[in-house]
Amino acid sequence: MADKITSRSEDYSQWYIDLVRSAKLADYADVRGCMDIRPNGYAIWEKMQAALDRMFKETGHVNAYFPLFIPESFIAKEAEHIEGFAPECAVVTHGGGEELAEKLYIRPTSETIIWSSYKKWIQSYRDLPILINQWANVVRWEMRTRLFLRTTEFLWQEGHTAHANPEESQEEVLRMINVYKTFAEEYMAMPVIMGKKTDNEKFAGAVDTWCIEAMMQDSKALQAGTSHNLGQNFAKAFDCQFQTKDGVLDYVWATSWGVSTRLIGALIMAHSDDRGLVLPPKLATRQVVIIPILRGDKAAVIERANALAQELNKNGIPSFVDSSEQNSPGWKFAEYELQGIPIRIELGPRDIEKGICIAARRDTLEKTELALDETLPDQISEILNTIQESMFERALQFRTEHTFEVQSYEEFKVAVEKGFVIAHWDGTAETEAKIKAETKATIRVLPEEADYIAQYRIDEPGTCIYSGKPAARKVVFAKAY
Amino acid sequence: MADKITSRSEDYSQWYIDLVRSAKLADYADVRGCMDIRPNGYAIWEKMQAALDRMFKETGHVNAYFPLFIPESFIAKEAEHIEGFAPECAVVTHGGGEELAEKLYIRPTSETIIWSSYKKWIQSYRDLPILINQWANVVRWEMRTRLFLRTTEFLWQEGHTAHANPEESQEEVLRMINVYKTFAEEYMAMPVIMGKKTDNEKFAGAVDTWCIEAMMQDSKALQAGTSHNLGQNFAKAFDCQFQTKDGVLDYVWATSWGVSTRLIGALIMAHSDDRGLVLPPKLATRQVVIIPILRGDKAAVIERANALAQELNKNGIPSFVDSSEQNSPGWKFAEYELQGIPIRIELGPRDIEKGICIAARRDTLEKTELALDETLPDQISEILNTIQESMFERALQFRTEHTFEVQSYEEFKVAVEKGFVIAHWDGTAETEAKIKAETKATIRVLPEEADYIAQYRIDEPGTCIYSGKPAARKVVFAKAY
Ligand SMILES: [Zn+2]
Numbered sequence: 001m002a003d004k005i006t007s008r009s010e011d012y013s014q015w016y017i018d019l020v021r022s023a024k025l026a027d028y029a030d031v032r033g034c035m036d037i038r039p040n041g042y043a044i045w046e047k048m049q050a051a052l053d054r055m056f057k058e059t060g061h062v063n064a065y066f067p068l069f070i071p072e073s074f075i076a077k078e079a080e081h082i083e084g085f086a087p088e089c090a091v092v093t094h095g096g097g098e099e100l101a102e103k104l105y106i107r108p109t110s111e112t113i114i115w116s117s118y119k120k121w122i123q124s125y126r127d128l129p130i131l132i133n134q135w136a137n138v139v140r141w142e143m144r145t146r147l148f149l150r151t152t153e154f155l156w157q158e159g160h161t162a163h164a165n166p167e168e169s170q171e172e173v174l175r176m177i178n179v180y181k182t183f184a185e186e187y188m189a190m191p192v193i194m195g196k197k198t199d200n201e202k203f204a205g206a207v208d209t210w211c212i213e214a215m216m217q218d219s220k221a222l223q224a225g226t227s228h229n230l231g232q233n234f235a236k237a238f239d240c241q242f243q244t245k246d247g248v249l250d251y252v253w254a255t256s257w258g259v260s261t262r263l264i265g266a267l268i269m270a271h272s273d274d275r276g277l278v279l280p281p282k283l284a285t286r287q288v289v290i291i292p293i294l295r296g297d298k299a300a301v302i303e304r305a306n307a308l309a310q311e312l313n314k315n316g317i318p319s320f321v322d323s324s325e326q327n328s329p330g331w332k333f334a335e336y337e338l339q340g341i342p343i344r345i346e347l348g349p350r351d352i353e354k355g356i357c358i359a360a361r362r363d364t365l366e367k368t369e370l371a372l373d374e375t376l377p378d379q380i381s382e383i384l385n386t387i388q389e390s391m392f393e394r395a396l397q398f399r400t401e402h403t404f405e406v407q408s409y410e411e412f413k414v415a416v417e418k419g420f421v422i423a424h425w426d427g428t429a430e431t432e433a434k435i436k437a438e439t440k441a442t443i444r445v446l447p448e449e450a451d452y453i454a455q456y457r458i459d460e461p462g463t464c465i466y467s468g469k470p471a472a473r474k475v476v477f478a479k480a481y
Numbered sequence: 482m483a484d485k486i487t488s489r490s491e492d493y494s495q496w497y498i499d500l501v502r503s504a505k506l507a508d509y510a511d512v513r514g515c516m517d518i519r520p521n522g523y524a525i526w527e528k529m530q531a532a533l534d535r536m537f538k539e540t541g542h543v544n545a546y547f548p549l550f551i552p553e554s555f556i557a558k559e560a561e562h563i564e565g566f567a568p569e570c571a572v573v574t575h576g577g578g579e580e581l582a583e584k585l586y587i588r589p590t591s592e593t594i595i596w597s598s599y600k601k602w603i604q605s606y607r608d609l610p611i612l613i614n615q616w617a618n619v620v621r622w623e624m625r626t627r628l629f630l631r632t633t634e635f636l637w638q639e640g641h642t643a644h645a646n647p648e649e650s651q652e653e654v655l656r657m658i659n660v661y662k663t664f665a666e667e668y669m670a671m672p673v674i675m676g677k678k679t680d681n682e683k684f685a686g687a688v689d690t691w692c693i694e695a696m697m698q699d700s701k702a703l704q705a706g707t708s709h710n711l712g713q714n715f716a717k718a719f720d721c722q723f724q725t726k727d728g729v730l731d732y733v734w735a736t737s738w739g740v741s742t743r744l745i746g747a748l749i750m751a752h753s754d755d756r757g758l759v760l761p762p763k764l765a766t767r768q769v770v771i772i773p774i775l776r777g778d779k780a781a782v783i784e785r786a787n788a789l790a791q792e793l794n795k796n797g798i799p800s801f802v803d804s805s806e807q808n809s810p811g812w813k814f815a816e817y818e819l820q821g822i823p824i825r826i827e828l829g830p831r832d833i834e835k836g837i838c839i840a841a842r843r844d845t846l847e848k849t850e851l852a853l854d855e856t857l858p859d860q861i862s863e864i865l866n867t868i869q870e871s872m873f874e875r876a877l878q879f880r881t882e883h884t885f886e887v888q889s890y891e892e893f894k895v896a897v898e899k900g901f902v903i904a905h906w907d908g909t910a911e912t913e914a915k916i917k918a919e920t921k922a923t924i925r926v927l928p929e930e931a932d933y934i935a936q937y938r939i940d941e942p943g944t945c946i947y948s949g950k951p952a953a954r955k956v957v958f959a960k961a962y
Pocket residue numbers: 402
């Protein structure tokens with residue numbers, strides 16, 4: 001069962017690591033900076049993959065696979081790209097017992113190796129668009145690691161698209177950041193702010209980076225997904241030109257976009273509690289655990305529990321029974337709370353007599369008495385929907401309560417210790433850097449959502465809280481993971 | 482459209498490469514020995530993954546993910562293992578801009594990194610069995626590469642299980658090789674011989690390797706999947722002991738098993754023809770292409786074609802229409818034959834008048850007139866089933882016709898140029914090595930299937946065709962990929 005989990009109030013970072021390890025989601029592997037994603041954690045990733053993959057295909061994308069290795073000369077072709085990524089790469093120098101003539105980098109991201117192939121695939125506008133996604137592992141050498149959030153190797157998907165004009169590629173960038181927003185909010189029950197990164201925070205090699213930013217329970221920000229408008233940067237680096245409809249040559253327009261196993265960390269930090277994991281039903285492989293209370297005619301209780309599980313499974317609600325006698329009901333309650341199973345059903349001999357059972361919600365720990373009849377699958381479905389929605393609402397309320405609008409740098413410094421801060425910024429990298437140096441807070445996002453902009457009057461001009469210079473709009477500052 | 486594909490009779494190897502590239506299944510990447518798996522090829526892998534993953538889960542397995550990197554000292558812990566794998570590894574010597582204290586090998590297979598974790602997870606018989614599968618990329622440095630069949634990096638799944646006793650682990654080994662056999666025969670329509678490898682051909686570090694062997698259209702053998710009984714070898718190497726039910730300490734019993742993107746190569750070489758890919762319907766993402774013949778009232782024909790596709794899709798038969806006017810019907814016929822779409826439906830204005838359409842089978846190129854009415858989905862389903870079965874039957878017949886029983890080494894040398902040879906072997910590594918040196922044929926499998934054993938009287942004692950010494954049974958020799 002659970003090792004003791006440190007409480008969030010006592011030590012939030014320790015709580016996170018304790019939870020990840022106790023719930024057997026992941027653990028540090030015996031190789032520096034890497035993790036084992038254990039079956040309980042990988043099951044969450046599989047649910048995420050299934051939902052995202054479906055959304056990618058519905059928006060016209062197909063999957064493919066490109067090499068793990070990138071020749072050093074490729075990484076070097078895009079100047080900002082190599083500057084951003086080379087220092088954090090793992091480098092293969094030997095293969096098949098011999099020293100290699102050219103070093104191979106383990107992909108930290110695949111723009112360069114993919115564009116070396118796109119160059120061969122694209123001659124004419126008829127070859128466009130290319131809408132490819134790849135599910136893969138990537139490696140970025142990390143000095144300080146944290147399970148799921150920052151490890152040397154992680155799993156992700158990376159979309160890489162090629163277009164005939166900048167309007168189409170910009171449409172694609174927005175389409176995909178909105179797919180991520182939908183996924184975060186509807187599946188992860190995690191509200192996010194969609195918008196742009198500053199030049200300083202954007203992807204190395206991009207013209208613009210769009211992102212979704214979420215708030216964790218310690219009120220810090222976490223970047224949950226990015227979609228990059230790469231302009232013609234990579235096409236130029238790889239000399240990838242195509243014949244337009246008008247018969248002239250132009251460089252191809254590109255995007256890339258990705259989310260990673262980091263989302264599992266975000267999911268945990270957004271929703272879980274001191275008892276363990278809290279999973280939104282849509283990402284739970286097992287939605288209901290049935291725990292028979294073994295008194296009186298034990299065999300009859302177990303039989304009824306099994307029948308109930310079968311009935312729920314038949315109705316598309318993945319359920320299972322734990323009827324082991326080795327562990328007490330109390331032990332089982334704690335264990336499945338730790339594992340984040342959204343609903344626990346308790347079923348004893350007297351409940352069966354009375355024609356009822358008890359359903360306990362994992363998110364609120366609230367218990368309800370349910371009629372043990374043919375309406376049960378519907379009742380359970382409704383509770384699952386309620387859990388999914390109320391987890392989102394609770395997280396949204398938390399974010400609202402921890403979002404502060406400030407007018408001065410003094411107010412800013414206080415507020416930024418407590419959550420997201422909305423403030424005027426003069427638009428200069430200089431101010432951004434100074435604020436970061438002094439407070440560790442960064443500009444998380446220049447919001448581009450109408451609702452959010454209206455709520456916080458983001459586009460109202462004003463005075464930069466730091467420099468006192470004119471500011472065209474407000475931005476969102478926070479300390480971040 | 483298709484570049485010219487060399488015919489099989491002219492040059493089988495060139496036919497294969499031409500097909501893989503023309504059908505856009507894969508291509509050599511710009512990094513030594515690696516391939517791009519293009520969307521058409523990756524779609525086959527996704528179908529394979531879905532079927533296999535379901536079968537793994539139905540047999541009680543869960544997925545997880547372990548690190549790409551293996552410290553040099555881990556690889557070295559199992560003596561046969563390092564001897565077998567170290568020479569073909571890619572080695573990371575630098576990370577984050579610094580030279581590493583210990584070299585990291587890119588996993589060629591994951592036994593060692595996984596057992597270093599299992600050691601931490603297993604204390605008692607209550608922690609067993611562990612039934613984990615991993616979908617991953619692996620790297621084995623190859624001097625001579627061939628798309629899908631042998632590349633430096635490839636994709637695969639690797640199961641790694643841990644058991645409390647040798648009976649259970651042996652059961653697991655057999656369960657999984659039989660899962661592979663079922664998959665090969667029922668999904669890939671590719672008959673395989675299930676059995677054991679000789680000591681010389683077994684996995685480096687295994688007690689026993691079980692395999693499935695298939696015959697390609699050039700009558701060469703291809704190993705399509707393996708399941709290894711690892712005994713206590715890796716548990717001993719990693720000092721992984723557990724407390725048994727009887728309260729004593731014992732080393733854990735292990736298995737591992739895997740199939741890879743090599744199966745895509747096998748699928749192509751088992752079934753495809755000079756026009757391109759031939760896909761068994763169960764592995765085809767798109768089972769039916771509808772080609773409207775655009776004469777007369779073109780809009781009406783296209784409308785009817787779209788309605789038909791919708792009807793088929795509604796009935797679970799993935800179908801699409803190519804109504805582009807840019808390409809002729811003849812061009813489209815060739816293109817979708819190249820892509821291996823199992824059924825082509827041709828639909829012209831006169832067909833619609835007559836209430837019929839023409840269905841062309843990709844495997845036999847046979848055309849049938851079908852009634853264009855509400856029975857069409859059923860008619861198409863039946864043809865798809867027929868294709869699936871007849872592809873298997875045809876491949877089985879080919880294998881039977883190219884399997885030879887011989888009594889002498891003279892006969893052997895002639896027969897082994899034409900297919901599988903069933904012959905008595907004295908059981909010594911010496912004879913095996915000499916035959917290999919003289920003929921390039923290897924012992925592919927010691928059959929363990931009752932039907933196959935009965936058919937070829939495999940367990941009949943006799944005289945070794947090479948040494949003339951007594952031989953307990955016959956084995957299957959062939960030249961192999
Ligand atoms: Zn608070």
